[in-house]
Amino acid sequence: MTTLLAPRTLPAANTRGLEQALDYLARVIQWRIEATFHRNGTAPPPMPHPSNAWLEGDTPLAQFIRQQELDNFAQIALFIALAPHLQPDFFDRTITAQLPQAGDYPQIGGWRGKSHRGFLPTGETVLFILAGDDFGDRLRLQQLLGSDSRLARDRILYLDLPAEGEPLMSGKLAIAPDYIDLFTQGQFSQPQFSTRFPxxxxxxxxxxxxxxxxxxxxxxxxxxxxxxxxxxxxxxxxxxxxxxxxxxxxxxxxxxxxxxxxxxxxxxxxxxxxxxxxxxxxxxxxxxxxxxxxxxxxxxxxxxxxxxxxxxxxxxxxxxxxxxxxxxxxxxxxxxxxxxxxxxxxxxxxxxxxxxxxxxxxxxxxxxxxxxxFPMPSLKERSQLWGQGFPKQVELDETVDLQTLSTQYELTGADITNVVQYCCLKALQRGGKAVIQQNDITQAIKREFSKVGKIV
Missing domain, CATH: 3.40.50.300 (P-loop containing nucleotide triphosphate hydrolases)
Known part of the structure; x- marks a missing residue:
């Protein structure tokens, strides 16, 4: 029967901190859409003030923000990248609550993935939420995602390059998979062997x-x-x-x-x-x-x-x-x-x-x-390798002389390990008392030498 590992239980503070971060991001998005599309000539109110509730305690998200010394704008950019990984419909739900009529809003940016059908943010999404149509703020805040920013330089939060000729800020906003695991699971996961991590x-x-x-x-x-x-x-x-x-x-x-x-x-x-x-x-x-x-x-x-x-x-x-x-x-x-x-x-x-x-x-x-x-083992070192190579469960036949083997054959540590493995398997095949025979060792050494074209 296969035993399934129990899922790792995360501290409640970690879940609460992520929820508070998304709640604040939703309020900021709603404020920006209201200020951009429903202003009716009136001056927009100031951006919602952050409570910084997600910084309470020692959750991975709180520790990261403090270590990186992220200001409010950088924190919001991080939340924008993280949101689809926490709630797949986060942007669709938040945007359509303010803009229920379907339409094309290029100033909001965004894209749809091949497998993921929800709204995914781009650099333009970050600029829209943080700067709106303020030209000066847009230019200033592009530095958050520029290649010289610390987060981009360390490939934590960055923009994928868009197709040639398209605006740089139309690039997909990406967050390193390690940090998604850190913020959601409480630890870095080992990367999977692939062409992206060979x-x-x-x-x-x-x-x-x-x-x-x-x-x-x-x-x-x-x-x-x-x-x-x-x-x-x-x-x-x-x-x-x-x-x-x-x-x-x-x-x-x-x-x-x-x-x-x-x-x-x-x-x-x-x-x-x-x-x-x-x-x-x-x-x-x-x-x-x-x-x-x-x-x-x-x-x-x-x-x-x-x-x-x-x-x-x-x-x-x-x-x-x-x-x-x-x-x-x-x-x-x-x-x-x-x-x-x-x-x-x-x-x-x-x-x-x-x-x-x-x-x-x-x-x-x-x-x-x-x-x-790392030179070839000396005689003394070969003697040590032979002496500690065989497990205690086997017995050496009286004809086996490890010192003679050390003197006669120049083998590496890996070679001797292969010889020991071969001899132990032969002893197990014979059954009964596990005794290592001299002939087993000789045959195994011949096999090792034949790999590199040597003759015993």
Whole structure:
């Protein structure tokens, strides 16, 4: 039987705060329509005074407004974007209450979605509600939604670009899905893996003790962990934000299977950060401009979330620029330049992983704060990996000599894990007492070597 999870119960204050915000927005819209369409030559009354009741308590909406220091106009713009996600018929109901006769009102703006049949706001809707036909106020309030505004820059509240040649304010008003979840559910939700967010959330059940590396590499990883833990103090409390960039860039390089992905997962686990493995197959496109668009979507969603972005096999995206021989080379180099800019401006940790340091464009290498080498395990490290690889439920046959295996075969940690898995499955297939045979190990090692064209 499938057990359904009980829905998350939200505090009553959260629901009440959202209702109060929409009630105030409805009053402002009714006031604006009355002042615009039913004035009859009289001076319009002042805009309804906000009670700011939605700022009471520590609801996500109240905390966000206080942290962002939003004035009344910015708060109303936020409510306009949020309203259709709370009440699908909010605008239709509010507008038709004042304008019952059907008609085309271009000054109100708005659009209809493909699936959603209700009124959806545009930039023009925001200007109409906040400024009406006051030309000066309209120009001034466009800054709320301009690309230089903090909310737009962080892709929290912004305008989608309209069709070419159409007025900028006819663009659709959008609010980041994360913030819809925050205001309505009380927390950010994990983004769904898609072309708009081509990265998968990765975790690990392993611990630092399971990561077998040489002392120098481990120390560099600890230094990186220290930056993750203490960067807020360094940047904000100690005032070094003026001289240091907000983010951090690290390069992990070395053969496959030496612990690069595991290290990224452990850094996230022990610092409380979400780690996302970027799927380069969904990022890189043969069509001009699409790679930049995919990356823009990725970084826009990650901005301000303090996530760790992990680019495995990064050579495909961050490789060396080539001499320009044709248009393809020109655009490929433009992609690298765009990447350099986005990685530098990201306010979290970006980790690039590559088999060889020399494969990464020098422009990136110069900007890494950490360059960490993950070499093939030494004899001592292989002995440790073999020693801790087998579960306690199995027994090693007397012919198995782990020290000899460590000496004879140069395997990575991932290789040894694969060998252990193969041998454990063989033991289970035989039934009875779970004993690992030497022949099982030999066959498994041959399988691992054959993957890379080696012969035992």
């Amino acid at each position: 990265a998968r959330h990765i975790t690990t059940e392993m611990d630092w003790d399971d990561l077998v590396l040489n002392a120098q590499t481990l120390q560099q990883i600890r230094d990186l962990e220290a930056w993750i833990a203490h960067s807020p103090t360094l940047l904000h409390e100690w005032g070094m934000k003026k001289t240091l960039k907000l983010g951090y860039r690290a390069l992990f390089y070395g053969p496959p299977g030496t612990g690069k992905t595991l290290t990224a997962s452990l850094l996230g686990k022990y610092t409380g950060k979400e780690v996302y493995l970027v799927d380069l197959s969904m990022v890189v496109s043969k069509y001009i401009g699409e790679t930049e668009t995919n990356l823009s979507n990725l970084f826009a969603r990650a901005e301000g979330r303090d996530w760790i972005l992990f680019f495995d096999e990064a050579d495909a995206l961050f490789g060396k620029r080539t001499n320009v021989r044709d248009a393809h080379d020109k655009y490929a180099n433009q992609e690298v330049s765009y990447l350099l800019q986005r990685v530098e401006n990201y306010d979290g940790l970006v980790i690039l992983a590559s088999n060889f340091k020399s494969n990464i464009d020098e422009a990136f290498v110069r900007r890494f704060q950490s360059i960490i080498h």
